[in-house]
Amino acid sequence: MQKLSPEEIQQVTQKSDVRAGLTLASDWLLIAGAFMLAARFPSVWSILVAAFIIGARQLALGIIVHEAGHQSFFQHKSTNNFVASWLSGYWIFSSKNNYMKGHIKHHQLAGTADDPDLKNYHSYPVTRESFRRKIVRDLTGQTGWRRLKSIGRSIRNYCRLDHDSQSAVRGGLIVNLGLLGLFVSLNVTWLILIWIGAFATTHMLCTRLRQVAEHAAVPDLYSKDARLNTRTLKTHWWERLLITPHQISFHMEHHLMPSVPLYRLPLLHRLLAAKGYYENISFTQGYIPLYKQVTQ
Template sequence: MTALRIRARDVLTEDQLIVVRERKTWKGIALIAHAWALIFSAIALVAVWPNPFTYLLAVAIIGSRQLGLSILMHDGAHGCLAADERINLSLSQWFCAYPVFAETRAYRRYHLRHHARTQQEDDPDLVLSAPFPITRMSYRRKFLRDITGQTGYQQRKAQLLNALGPAEWPLARRAAHFWGQLGPQFVTNAILFSLCAIVGVWWAYPLLWLVPLLTWMMVITRIRNIAEHAVVPDSSDPLRNTRTTRANVLERLFIAPYYVNYHLEHHLLFYVPCYNLPRVHRILSESPHVGRMEVQPSYLAVLRLATAKPDHEDRSGELVNSARRARAGAHIGADQTAGGF
């Protein structure tokens, strides 16, 4: 099957395209600074008022900003963080990708195939949306694996084994391969740990960086994947094989940071910086295409669609699900990304 194509000039005027394509370096830096400011503020909150409530709140905030850093890395993969590509790549790598154990260039190579073949048989991200709809029981099992860190552990384990290379390789070759795959990521995380230790909160690295990375970030990454491409109306129509989800203030804080909910607009114009996607959405909402666009009112509405399969049809399916998880884990390990976008 071949997806339909819509040209940019079919939905926006030349003047509108000029405006929404403009990449302002200061805005990219401001979004990165915002993410890190929230992360450090959440750590400070727990350091000053250590109790279960502030800790859980901090985990949710930090996990959402870790997803936010992945989203900004995604913008960097599209060359949208800065006007200059060298600055764009540096910002994307050192301040977004490496801290969450990702890598912009590896992500870019596979992600552009997703844009070219969205929801087609050879879409590399199809494994993330194809199983849906599922039952609520199935989603509860997935949620439990995500929130308890099982999903995150399996993904990081696959990533680490991939970086180490085959066991039969000589030690020097394995070390060189590991450094090429994950060296900068470990250096960046060592810096994060050192900063925490210097200010007297060394415990913040394992409890307020690694725990959110392995738990809440996994929960909302799955929700984001579902919202973007699962149970879409038409896999061949670019206005209906990708979804935009309206997000309120709480959803933007805890689930969908930095305009990631405007996914339909991103797929139509993937060279537009994320901060211009709301403007693209407003333009499309006033166009003749508005009736065809796949837009849902909230993430809860999307989850209802994605879990519409009756529970009596569940039949556990753990063998099939285990195989899917293994494939997804290998996919994520190889590409050093949470997938999707």
């Protein structure tokens, strides 16, 4: 990027095993903590809190698949591939290779009518009633039920799947049945319902809100300039806990330099801001102002 010096480019693209490891560990610690909360103090409220935390962390696992797919998380490709499978992707029945096939096209075609992700946000802004209906579908499991049925079809048609899809199904069954076995051994079998329920509800909501935040109702969806077709959302700590994990909301910066690890996106943002790269560009402060932007 012409606005950055070679030294700055090296600084923002430097991968750190320590920071990547801490990012991954924080997700699993939050998941474990949410399960412990529900098991130790079982109530409607503790289960709801656990479901929201776990749903956001399931999105975080998908984000790690994304980062590993760009080979921008850990330093070594083999580590990225292992983490993207056994420590993140398989838990949500996701294949890094299959995901990246579409995601690379999204990067190449963002700002055009051929963007494969366009269907997720081209209709925005929508009416407030329409947006509320989408949220209700997510939180009542209607959106998630379609995803669960898709996973079920993949299991039934396992022999007809490609190699990457077979790996995701096989790995997904191994880790999720392993989780069930752990809960059975601890006499808290019912906790698996929180994992599945969060996947089908709060995880779907977080995924939708992430997509909306990144590209919905932007200044010019069909511009090739990432400053116009993509949004960086400034989030609060509780939004990063319950909606958009880590620093993935710096999406404009990700489109500008996909090789930058997510833990260095805020640094890239600060460097570009100091150089005047965002002149006349405004940044939304949180999801409540975003709601006002994407609805009418």
